Amino acid sequence: MMISPLAKYSGLVPHSDLREGTAKGEVTMRKKLNNQRKDNVLRVGAWNVRSLNVVGKLENLKREMQRLNLDIVGVSEVKWKEDKDFWSDEYRVISTAAENGVTGVGFVMNRKVGQRVCYCEQFSDRVALIRIDSRPTPTTIVQVYMPTSQAEEEQIEKVYEDIERVIQYVKGDENLIVMGDWNAVVGEGAEEKVTGEYGLGTRNERGERLIEFCNKFQLVIANTLFKNHKRRRYTWKRPGDTGRFQIDYIMVRQRFRNQILDCKAYPGADIDSDHNVVVMKSRLKFKTLVRKNQYAKKWDTEVLRNDEIRLKFSNAIDTAIRNSAVGSTVEEEWTSLKRAITEVGKENIGTKKVAAKKPWVTEEILQLIDERRKYKNVPGNSGIQKYKSLRNEINRKCREAKTKWLQEKCEDIEKEMVVGRTDSAYRKVKTIFGDTKSKGGNIKSATGIPLLNAEERADRWKEYIESLYEGEDLSDVIEEETGVDLEEIGDPVLESEFKRALEDLRSNKAEGIDNIPSEFLKSLGEVATKRLFTLVCRIYESGDIPSDFRKSIIHTIPKTARADKCENYRTISLTAHASKLLTRIIYRRMEKKIEDALGDDQFGFRKSKGTREATLTLRLIMEARLKKNQDTFIGFVDLEKAFDNIKWCKMFEILKKVGVSYRERRVIYNMYNNQEGIIRVDDQERSARIKKGVRQGCSLSPLLFNLYIEEAMMEIKERFRSGIKIQGERISMIRFADDIAILSESEEELHDLLNGMNSLMSTQYGLRVNRRKTKVMRSSRNENSEKLNIRIDGHEVDEVKEFCYLGSKITNDGRSKEDIKSRLAMAKKAFLAKRSLLISNISLNLRKKFLRIYVWSTALYGSETWTVGKPEQKRIEAFEMWCYRRMLKIRWTDKVRNEEVLRRIGEERNMWKTLIRRRDRMIGHLLRHGGMTSMVLEGAVEGKNCRGRQRLEYIQQIIEDVGCKCYSEMKRLAQERNSWRAASNQSED
Numbered sequence: 001m002m003i004s005p006l007a008k009y010s011g012l013v014p015h016s017d018l019r020e021g022t023a024k025g026e027v028t029m030r031k032k033l034n035n036q037r038k039d040n041v042l043r044v045g046a047w048n049v050r051s052l053n054v055v056g057k058l059e060n061l062k063r064e065m066q067r068l069n070l071d072i073v074g075v076s077e078v079k080w081k082e083d084k085d086f087w088s089d090e091y092r093v094i095s096t097a098a099e100n101g102v103t104g105v106g107f108v109m110n111r112k113v114g115q116r117v118c119y120c121e122q123f124s125d126r127v128a129l130i131r132i133d134s135r136p137t138p139t140t141i142v143q144v145y146m147p148t149s150q151a152e153e154e155q156i157e158k159v160y161e162d163i164e165r166v167i168q169y170v171k172g173d174e175n176l177i178v179m180g181d182w183n184a185v186v187g188e189g190a191e192e193k194v195t196g197e198y199g200l201g202t203r204n205e206r207g208e209r210l211i212e213f214c215n216k217f218q219l220v221i222a223n224t225l226f227k228n229h230k231r232r233r234y235t236w237k238r239p240g241d242t243g244r245f246q247i248d249y250i251m252v253r254q255r256f257r258n259q260i261l262d263c264k265a266y267p268g269a270d271i272d273s274d275h276n277v278v279v280m281k282s283r284l285k286f287k288t289l290v291r292k293n294q295y296a297k298k299w300d301t302e303v304l305r306n307d308e309i310r311l312k313f314s315n316a317i318d319t320a321i322r323n324s325a326v327g328s329t330v331e332e333e334w335t336s337l338k339r340a341i342t343e344v345g346k347e348n349i350g351t352k353k354v355a356a357k358k359p360w361v362t363e364e365i366l367q368l369i370d371e372r373r374k375y376k377n378v379p380g381n382s383g384i385q386k387y388k389s390l391r392n393e394i395n396r397k398c399r400e401a402k403t404k405w406l407q408e409k410c411e412d413i414e415k416e417m418v419v420g421r422t423d424s425a426y427r428k429v430k431t432i433f434g435d436t437k438s439k440g441g442n443i444k445s446a447t448g449i450p451l452l453n454a455e456e457r458a459d460r461w462k463e464y465i466e467s468l469y470e471g472e473d474l475s476d477v478i479e480e481e482t483g484v485d486l487e488e489i490g491d492p493v494l495e496s497e498f499k500r501a502l503e504d505l506r507s508n509k510a511e512g513i514d515n516i517p518s519e520f521l522k523s524l525g526e527v528a529t530k531r532l533f534t535l536v537c538r539i540y541e542s543g544d545i546p547s548d549f550r551k552s553i554i555h556t557i558p559k560t561a562r563a564d565k566c567e568n569y570r571t572i573s574l575t576a577h578a579s580k581l582l583t584r585i586i587y588r589r590m591e592k593k594i595e596d597a598l599g600d601d602q603f604g605f606r607k608s609k610g611t612r613e614a615t616l617t618l619r620l621i622m623e624a625r626l627k628k629n630q631d632t633f634i635g636f637v638d639l640e641k642a643f644d645n646i647k648w649c650k651m652f653e654i655l656k657k658v659g660v661s662y663r664e665r666r667v668i669y670n671m672y673n674n675q676e677g678i679i680r681v682d683d684q685e686r687s688a689r690i691k692k693g694v695r696q697g698c699s700l701s702p703l704l705f706n707l708y709i710e711e712a713m714m715e716i717k718e719r720f721r722s723g724i725k726i727q728g729e730r731i732s733m734i735r736f737a738d739d740i741a742i743l744s745e746s747e748e749e750l751h752d753l754l755n756g757m758n759s760l761m762s763t764q765y766g767l768r769v770n771r772r773k774t775k776v777m778r779s780s781r782n783e784n785s786e787k788l789n790i791r792i793d794g795h796e797v798d799e800v801k802e803f804c805y806l807g808s809k810i811t812n813d814g815r816s817k818e819d820i821k822s823r824l825a826m827a828k829k830a831f832l833a834k835r836s837l838l839i840s841n842i843s844l845n846l847r848k849k850f851l852r853i854y855v856w857s858t859a860l861y862g863s864e865t866w867t868v869g870k871p872e873q874k875r876i877e878a879f880e881m882w883c884y885r886r887m888l889k890i891r892w893t894d895k896v897r898n899e900e901v902l903r904r905i906g907e908e909r910n911m912w913k914t915l916i917r918r919r920d921r922m923i924g925h926l927l928r929h930g931g932m933t934s935m936v937l938e939g940a941v942e943g944k945n946c947r948g949r950q951r952l953e954y955i956q957q958i959i960e961d962v963g964c965k966c967y968s969e970m971k972r973l974a975q976e977r978n979s980w981r982a983a984s985n986q987s988e989d
Helices: 025-038 057-068 153-167 205-217 254-259 301-305 307-322 330-346 363-374 383-416 424-434 454-468 495-504 516-523 526-542 577-597 609-627 648-657 662-672 699-721 747-765 817-833 845-859 870-887 900-907 910-929 932-938 953-963 967-975 975-985
Strands: 043-047 072-076 084-088 092-093 105-110 116-123 127-132 139-145 175-181 219-221 247-254 260-266 278-284 551-558 567-576 633-639 675-681 684-690 722-728 729-731 734-738 738-744 775-779 802-805 808-811
Touching: 025 205, 043 057, 043 139, 043 175, 057 072, 057 092, 057 105, 057 278, 057 363, 057 609, 072 175, 072 808, 092 116, 092 127, 105 127, 105 738, 116 577, 127 363, 139 153, 153 175, 175 254, 175 278, 205 219, 205 247, 219 254, 247 254, 247 278, 247 870, 254 260, 254 278, 260 424, 301 516, 307 526, 330 516, 363 383, 383 424, 383 845, 454 551, 454 953, 495 516, 495 526, 516 577, 526 577, 526 662, 551 738, 567 577, 567 648, 577 662, 577 699, 609 722, 609 734, 609 775, 609 910, 609 932, 609 953, 633 747, 648 662, 648 699, 648 808, 662 729, 675 729, 699 734, 699 747, 729 932, 738 747, 747 775, 808 817, 817 845, 845 870, 845 910, 870 900, 870 910, 910 932, 910 953, 910 967, 910 975, 953 967, 967 975
Parallel strands: 043 072, 072 139, 139 175, 551 675
Antiparallel strands: 043 278, 072 105, 084 092, 092 105, 116 127, 127 139, 175 247, 219 247, 260 278, 551 567, 633 738, 633 775, 675 684, 722 729, 734 738, 802 808
8 A cells, every 4th residue: 555655644544545645634734834835935036126215116116026926125226315114014114325315225025024134234325234033044135236337446345345344244154145236247157156157248347346256255146047038137228228237136155055946037027117126036944933022012091081991990900909918018019919900901901903004005006007017028119108108197196195195194183183182193193294214223242243133232232231320339328217316207108199199190101110001000999099009108118119110121212323332322211100109209208308409500300490591591691791792601511421320329428418308218229229220122131230320210310310410519619619790699500400501701710610520520429521522612702712722631622603502502602593593494394394294185274283383393492592683583484484385385486475375374473473472471480480590681790881882682672572661660560470461462372
């Protein structure tokens, strides 16, 4: 009896011993093997698409990939302005920014490959790399776009150098695929182990260089190995079809040559390009996908807005809490509470479901793309004309379909705004009209070697975080409770304090290590709330802290494009929301004591003060001294990672000094001691010890930092009796947290103050002045002043004529002109970024609202501090009209007068009026509450006024705005709030 091999190993009994091939398991096994073979095949393409920066071009590419069953396509000439990494339906797109809008490379891959990308590097506008999880070793794919034949030799060599730098870190036993548009002809005939016999044409000089490159890295050119018809070899047609050449190649390592099953060009594939796609079919086994972290899914907290669901959730939590025993320790009690809240959340709330995106491309467009493909290779003039006609029609239909799709999205946004769901509306605006920038995350080791797998990157982040936060162990900084006076221990936590802290929790904030959103805590039932309050009281009275309260999840955000060093990332921490209840209670108890300890020159994290007041104070000082023809010397000090370098022992010493109660200090101590930061990289997780710096995401951190820096500044002021004298008072600095502007009347004073600050900070407070980012400025009427010679530790500090301080541009002439220009330029950029939204067909009133939110907020930032002359006022009004004209799609050639534009938009000239109202509102507040800014406003600088016509002064504008004759009349008016509002038209705002 003959038994099928498949039946032999199937483990199943055949239907008949006399009939072969009838085993039940045979068909199943064959299907399984066939599926495995399909899963182990990778179809790779290389294609110069001649721009994806055309509406519909990416959809066209996805259509061709689906038709040709391609897993990944390396694309050249992408022509996008920025690095990108995003998902488009079922395809992941990674690309590099184009230099001057003519280059750019990238990858488009299906979900099977896109989910297995473990590393990508957007190296330059001509070289990009991705790394795929495969077995037995990872597979690295490099996409290249070589310069054309008109390029200089140096430019070509530069690209080869970039490629070599990229692939030098790929290990010798790892699979490597290098592909792209090489603009080189290797020609027919075999060349050792580099090419096969089936190239095309005669080798040129560029081809020799490519062969040399392949020899160096032991690569074989796959699309020269197979005997295909010549129409399956050429990859580019010269304009007019006067010549056909093979200039696009896919190469693999010679030791992996056996993986290649086939490689050829597909001249029938169409994307309106003069290049053909080259496709390599290869064997490749993928690693099994690791299931994403459970925390990747977000709770659907939106449903808690429904009163019925909220009540059901509250009752379920109370039931679960009643059925759970009270923990004998704080840790056990918190674990019990957390488990109950999480389980009820899973049952009653669930996670957000990703809604299927409705594609904007229509079936009609897809049919036209298929129709155009038929005429791609039709010879003769009629075929060319038909192809061009269909191309133009596709482009037109794509623009129309994309516009219609955007209009539908804008209507959805409008509906959200109408029903009052503004948060949802703004999220949609960000999703639809926001930038699709690169995610970042690719870092190098401390020695500059790229880290190609998640384990290495996670280890590097742990190493960096621990070195960044390396400090002294906390010891002997908190005394025993038995040795503390009764009145200094601290009052018990009141239920009213707890409820206020619960109300203060902000919604729509990311969860901490416990994965419990603030909305859950605010929706707890009466029983659960009481249990949570009891836990907070136990923590406060015992000082024991649950481990979740000491942990924070650290997220990294790149500061710049293509950031590849840990130092070029900003770290933010997410703490458990439940811990914020305790810290908020302590915050309110400490706030008054710390506020009393702070000086008037600190504007950061304080009520009734902010960046506007700090900037205005600096501008007023410069204005007053320029009026008396006196120079002002300013040092803009940058403290290196100030928040991350706070010494804990010194901080607790200061807390005790200002009278913070024992139990509050003990809670803070136990939160800081044994503190951990959790770093997550893909499926990897690492824990890093933190030993210095204030906790990110903690409500106490602003208070603690202000107190710490105040102690240092007080010591500096006592050592150096310098600064600007106004009304008999000396002002030596203006501060917003760690953004410090030092003021002095001479170059020598500024030099001494900067060096004294650097010395004191580094030796006693663990802080360092960043010499590279610290700048000095001389504010003077004399444009030919000598260059400042100020050094810190022997290193010269750069002198600048303008500096961006707290978001406003400060210039050495004390004027606001450059700041206004800069702000309007940024606002134009903001308008263009949201142009599709602002010119859409949604209601005009809603578009005007978005204009104020997204554009005017940028243009008018810091406008309360401006001294605005007539030319600047006209510039602001012109910008407003520029916005209105574009919203109404009025071109300058239409010759429509401004009055008609205002009539159509239904507005007056509101931007200037808005600026005046905002400025007057702030001044009224300052005049009523006093403070340093008010003192500078009223104070006088000794000396005589300059000769000639005086400049327009800041305060003179306000006096004219409110119709007063002098400053004293204006100040009297400001004391009566309602009268001031009426005089400054505040009711209209």
